Amino acid sequence: MATNYPANLKYTKEHEWVSVEGDVATIGITDFAQSALGDIVFLETPDVGTKLSAGATFGVVESIKSVSDLYAPVSGEVIEKNSDLEGSPEEINSDAYASWLIKVKLSDTNELNNLLSAADYENFCNSSH
């Protein structure tokens, strides 16, 4: 299955994508991740106001046969969550980059330097799997 890696996004080795506008990061899981998980049937994300710490788990995504933790790519406060997605998590399988999970107000924009570029993330996916 062909996966894609939009160049305008940042990525983590835990297979999250990040889109940055000013000091707000929009976070989702990558096309590679949804493909590896298969049919996504359940999503658990934090409520607005929750403080996230980079690298810590912030939620769960479940396919029919698996449970995977979500890891915060950056630190900050959740300012919005995509509640619609909880009722139809399979949309992540249809379009992972349109299916954002949460928006976070960054507490340290320097953390963005720790994220991977599209090219680096693609190399990571190709080498580790």
Add this chain to the structure above:
Amino acid sequence: MSNFKTHLYDEHLKLNAKIVPFAGWDMPVQYTSVKEEVSAVRNSVGVFDVSHMGEFFVTGPDALKFVDYILTNDISAAEVGKAIYSPLCRENGTVIDDLIVYKFSNERLLICVNASNIEKDFTWIKSKLGGFNCELVNKSDDYSLLAVQGPKTYETLVKVFPDLENISYYSVIEKGSFIFARTGYTGEDGFEVFGSHQEIIELWGKLIALGVTPCGLASRDVLRLEVCFPLYGHELDDNVTPYDATLGWTVKHTKENFIGKDALTNKPTKYKLVKLLLDKGIPRDGYPVVNAQGENIGVVTSGTMSVTLNKGIALARIDVDKVPADDVFLIDIRNKHYPAQLVKKSFVTGGHK
């Protein structure tokens, strides 16, 4: 050591299967989507490569007597040409494996065992041969095995084998070097077809060309759990008796003698296996089960999202002295307690006849 591969491994790669290690084998876990594969088997027809399973032949004048002695179910009473599901127990009643016996004749029987237990089973069964005039041969390396499952199985298989008889559920026939058994692990009508590696590779190709959906281990697990079939290593293991897994019906005390008879006489039960259905949350193997007071009373042995019901389903092992009188069960999912409804019948009723 690298894992074993079935002779169909290259066929799986051609179909872009996702491969995972299972019981020492590299097996296809899914091809396109678990949902599509489950639906194909419930509504049409799917095919599974289950060549990793073990085949032992018992032959000779005492073959039936021996197989009947080592198993708890009644193999003697079954007619020739039937398949019989049975646990294989120790003297103390604990379960070594669960398996299917195919009774070709009183002098020739096939035992099909779980891949993960081939060596354990063979060693055990061989050690019990003393005093019986029969031979035990492990033919696992000589056979490939396909499970063709779903309501359209027969009409599909007759396109490949025009003279295939429409045999009844849990029956078996041999045709040339093929063995056709009307058995399976999905609750649907279906055949399991044993044959030489080359024959089975060719059959696989023909079935795929006929539009049969290739199905992996993930859909197989969902399918068997929806109809509440036990899986060794989950509902059954070395520490429980058939009674701990609601398999009392497979222990036939009327038989004169069989291994484990004394220990199983009083139906020893440490656990009650229950079926739990959730409106919210997906139960997984190992999740704790608690009562209304929040006390730990057992554990989920198998759990998944049911594709057919679109709800979480679980089989759970409850300590027999902690079974709640009020039938209130909750499952601890990441430290939150989700209510689970106790159900009596299987979650899904398969269409086998």
